Amino acid sequence: MKVITLIQTKGGSGKTTLAMTIASAALAKGQKVQMFDGDVNKQLLSWQPAYMDADWGHVEKPDWPEHLQIDEPPENVEALYERLEQLEESGTDLVIFDTRPGSYESTEDYAIAADMVLIPARPAQAEWRLVLSAFEWMAELQATLAKNERFPQVRSVIANVPTKIIQAAAGVGKSGSLPKRDKEVLDNILQTPHLDTMIPNSRILEHLLYHGPLPVAENAHRQARAGTLMANNFEDLTQIAVSLYDEIIEGTKE
Numbered sequence: 001m002k003v004i005t006l007i008q009t010k011g012g013s014g015k016t017t018l019a020m021t022i023a024s025a026a027l028a029k030g031q032k033v034q035m036f037d038g039d040v041n042k043q044l045l046s047w048q049p050a051y052m053d054a055d056w057g058h059v060e061k062p063d064w065p066e067h068l069q070i071d072e073p074p075e076n077v078e079a080l081y082e083r084l085e086q087l088e089e090s091g092t093d094l095v096i097f098d099t100r101p102g103s104y105e106s107t108e109d110y111a112i113a114a115d116m117v118l119i120p121a122r123p124a125q126a127e128w129r130l131v132l133s134a135f136e137w138m139a140e141l142q143a144t145l146a147k148n149e150r151f152p153q154v155r156s157v158i159a160n161v162p163t164k165i166i167q168a169a170a171g172v173g174k175s176g177s178l179p180k181r182d183k184e185v186l187d188n189i190l191q192t193p194h195l196d197t198m199i200p201n202s203r204i205l206e207h208l209l210y211h212g213p214l215p216v217a218e219n220a221h222r223q224a225r226a227g228t229l230m231a232n233n234f235e236d237l238t239q240i241a242v243s244l245y246d247e248i249i250e251g252t253k254e
Contacts, residue, residue: 001088002252005097005114005152007107009133014120014159016043017205019098021237022118024214025245027065028238031093036073038099038106043209045070051212059224062216073097077109084113108141114152115252121156121189123165125181128188131156135192153251156192157244159199166198195251197244204237214238 004022006015016039026033037044048064074080087095097110111117117138121131135154142151165186204211211217211234218234221227 001084001092001095002116002249003084003095003097003114004116004118004248005099005107005110006118006120007099007111007134007138008101008120009103009130009137010101013101013127013130014122015039015101016098017208018118018120018157018159018199019044019096020047020208020213021199021205021241022245022248023068023094023096024208024238025241026094027068027213028215028242029245032067032091033069033094033096034087034092035068035070035096035098036110037070038073038097038110040100044098045072047209047212050209054210054212056220059220059227061212062220065213065216068213073106073110080109080113103137111138111141111152112145116153116155116248118195118248119154119156119192120159121192121194122160123158123162123182123185123189125185128185131189131192154193155251156189156194157197157199158186158189158194160201161198162201166200195244195247197240197247199240199244200237202237204233214241 006019008015019035023033023035035044047070051061051064054061074083084095097114099107099110119131119134121127135156138154145151165182168182199205204214208214214234215238218231218238221231221234224231
């Protein structure tokens with residue numbers, strides 16, 4: 001079982017969307033996922049109800065996948081580790097903690113319990129400094145632990161990325177064809193420990209509350225009349241999500 005915790009020092013960073021994207025990837029690989037919503041707006045907890053209420057028109061909407069559960073996080077450290085032990089014994093493959101923005105003790109508990117901490121990084125001038133502050137926060141947290149005590153990998157994920165940046169980057173650091181401001185921002189983010197897969201700016205990802213998990217939406221639209229185009233869009237995003245998830249799994253191998 002792998003545990004992932006998403007953090008950021010301010011709201012609106014795309015944490016919850018990234019959490020949904022990673023959960024979609026795990027579902028696409030046939031895995032069992034448990035998510036915990038520690039954010040103040042409880043958007044993650046509203047995912048299933050919003051999906052069930054959504055009107056898909058002529059597309060037949062499947063039931064919510066039974067292998068994706070979303071709950072409030074455990075109330076204290078003792079309950080946290082007890083719950084994680086229960087989840088592992090029950091065959092859960094992936095646990096995701098979505099946290100509230102800012103440096104809170106509960107977020108630090110979820111971070112320490114994780115195999116990897118992810119910091120969403122939007123390629124915007126005002127954002128990368130927040131990414132740096134989040135890395136500094138995790139470094140300070142690690143410094144409070146005993147020297148040999150386990151601490152998770154910490155990585156940024158470049159998300160909500162315009163097509164021009166993805167095309168220009170093509171591979172890590174290849175950003176020379178970008179306008180100067182965009183290049184500076186991307187290069188600054190790429191100087192942090194990061195995962196190579198970039199998550200594109202996408203209206204589908206912005207509306208995952210409506211669409212539900214990506215592979216569920218893809219399969220439903222694939223079977224619908226005139227649904228091939230949308231199904232292909234969901235498939236493309238699922239492949240990107242799986243690429244990111246594969247990096248996470250590879251990065252957490254002991």
